Amino acid sequence: MAVLADYQREIYFRGLDGVLPDLPTDLDALERTAERRLEPRAFAYVAGAAGTESTARANRAAFERRRIVPRMLSGVADPDTSLELFGEWMAAPVLLDPVGVLTIMHPEGELAVARAAAALGTTMVLSTAAGHTMEQVAEASAGGSRWYQLYWPKDRDLAESFLERARSAGYRALVVTLDNHTLAWRPRDLDQAYLPFLRGVGIANYVTDPVFQKAVGSPIGEHNLREAVLAWTATFGDASLSWKDVPFLREHWDGPIILKGILHADDARHAADAGMDGVVVSNHGGRQVDGAIAALDALPAVAAAVGDRVDVLFDSGIRTGSDVIKALALGARAVLIGRPYVYGLGLAGEAGVRHVIRSLLADLDITMTVCGIPAVGEITPEILAA
Numbered sequence: 280m281a282v283l284a285d286y287q288r289e290i291y292f293r294g295l296d297g298v299l300p301d302l303p304t305d306l307d308a309l310e311r312t313a314e315r316r317l318e319p320r321a322f323a324y325v326a327g328a329a330g331t332e333s334t335a336r337a338n339r340a341a342f343e344r345r346r347i348v349p350r351m352l353s354g355v356a357d358p359d360t361s362l363e364l365f366g367e368w369m370a371a372p373v374l375l376d377p378v379g380v381l382t383i384m385h386p387e388g389e390l391a392v393a394r395a396a397a398a399l400g401t402t403m404v405l406s407t408a409a410g411h412t413m414e415q416v417a418e419a420s421a422g423g424s425r426w427y428q429l430y431w432p433k434d435r436d437l438a439e440s441f442l443e444r445a446r447s448a449g450y451r452a453l454v455v456t457l458d459n460h461t462l463a464w465r466p467r468d469l470d471q472a473y474l475p476f477l478r479g480v481g482i483a484n485y486v487t488d489p490v491f492q493k494a495v496g497s498p499i500g501e502h503n504l505r506e507a508v509l510a511w512t513a514t515f516g517d518a519s520l521s522w523k524d525v526p527f528l529r530e531h532w533d534g535p536i537i538l539k540g541i542l543h544a545d546d547a548r549h550a551a552d553a554g555m556d557g558v559v560v561s562n563h564g565g566r567q568v569d570g571a572i573a574a575l576d577a578l579p580a581v582a583a584a585v586g587d588r589v590d591v592l593f594d595s596g597i598r599t600g601s602d603v604i605k606a607l608a609l610g611a612r613a614v615l616i617g618r619p620y621v622y623g624l625g626l627a628g629e630a631g632v633r634h635v636i637r638s639l640l641a642d643l644d645i646t647m648t649v650c651g652i653p654a655v656g657e658i659t660p661e662i663l664a665a
């Protein structure tokens with residue numbers, strides 16, 4: 280919809296009054312600005328990835344390798360970027376990824392992201408590992424679309440409690456992240472011995488949960504923060520989970536369920552067989568398995584394996600409108616962005632997040648127009664060079 284492209288016009292016309300954008304409109308350049316201006320350890324935590332970061336680089340290289348072949352005289356003046364996803368109407372096929380510990384970027388963290396997303400009609404996926412509680416974020420995103428991302432804890436009662444809380448706070452869909460039950464080997468963080476959670480950042484949903492409190496003692500505050508953090512590390516992830524455990528999710532969540540972190544076609548088939556509604560093809564932005572396949576390279580086989588049995592979403596490396604088009608061409612129905620909006624948050628709070636969303640959506644809208652693509656639902660593999 281042309282309204283998305285208004286950001287371009289707005290920027291140029293403000294320029295006539297001598298006003299330049301506060302932040303770069305190229306989301307790759309935004310990372311370099313973030314590196315200069317943000318607290319070095321917090322920046323390193325966000326920018327970093329596993330091992331030699333080869334998978335993080337491969338994610339971008341996979342987009343670089345694919346090329347679009349634009350069409351002329353297609354008569355597309357106003358491309359339709361909208362879609363229906365899990366029964367929800369969305370203005371564009373772009374959502375905000377779950378990202379933990381956002382309060383290391385900005386004191387308002389998840390609240391600022393929720394406000395920006397709600398104002399622009401973009402869906403926010405809230406991480407379990409947040410600096411504000413899911414109830415606080417729900418209040419900040421009033422009227423907005425919100426999904427909840429579960430880090431499936433060892434304690435089943437705690438998992439149930441999280442799902443119950445998310446449901447009553449109005450989160451529509453459940454994203455269950457499978458690729459991060461164990462923190463990966465991340466040299467940027469290791470070399471600075473920096474892990475935000477050990478300082479009690481990002482555990483708001485845990486310390487306010489009655490089930491968690493039972494294990495630590497209530498109330499949880501400065502006096503027992505150390506015990507709380509230890510209890511958090513003990514329950515956070517469960518590497519012993521297997522496909523046998525997946526029915527638990529269905530028993531405790533009656534809305535759409537999406538499994539995040541899928542890279543193999545057989546895992547996508549398992550998800551479909553287990554009655555899941557969606558998968559996110561993702562390698563966690565290269566943060567978990569160094570040497571893992573680029574997420575974009577994993578996408579075609581996953582999409583082919585599940586057909587329309589489950590909806591396929593995608594993340595890891597999306598930075599431009601044409602990246603969105605490439606991912607959709609290779610089988611995704613929608614994409615999510617991670618680091619770019621986190622840098623926006625760190626640099627300018629809610630306004631920075633808005634800048635990132637508006638930049639990407641305007642770029643998508645304009646790129647569809649110049650490629651002659653009438654609607655996101657009509658993006659097929661043929662749009663890419665063989």
Ligand SMILES: Cc1cc2nc3c(=O)[nH]c(=O)nc-3n(C[C@H](O)[C@H](O)[C@H](O)COP(=O)(O)O)c2cc1C
Binds near residue numbers: 377456565596597617
């Ligand atoms: C700082 C940071 C924290 C993250 N925390 C979470 C999280 O709590 N839950 C989750 O499912 N994924 C988390 N992710 C992964 C993102 O959801 C997403 O998969 C990844 O950032 C996508 O790649 P991109 O950053 O290249 O867009 C995190 C990523 C970053 C950079």
Ligand SMILES: O=C(O)C(=O)c1ccccc1
Binds near residue numbers: 378459481563
């Ligand atoms: O850092 C991450 O990638 C991540 O997913 C995470 C893990 C635990 C808590 C917060 C974020």
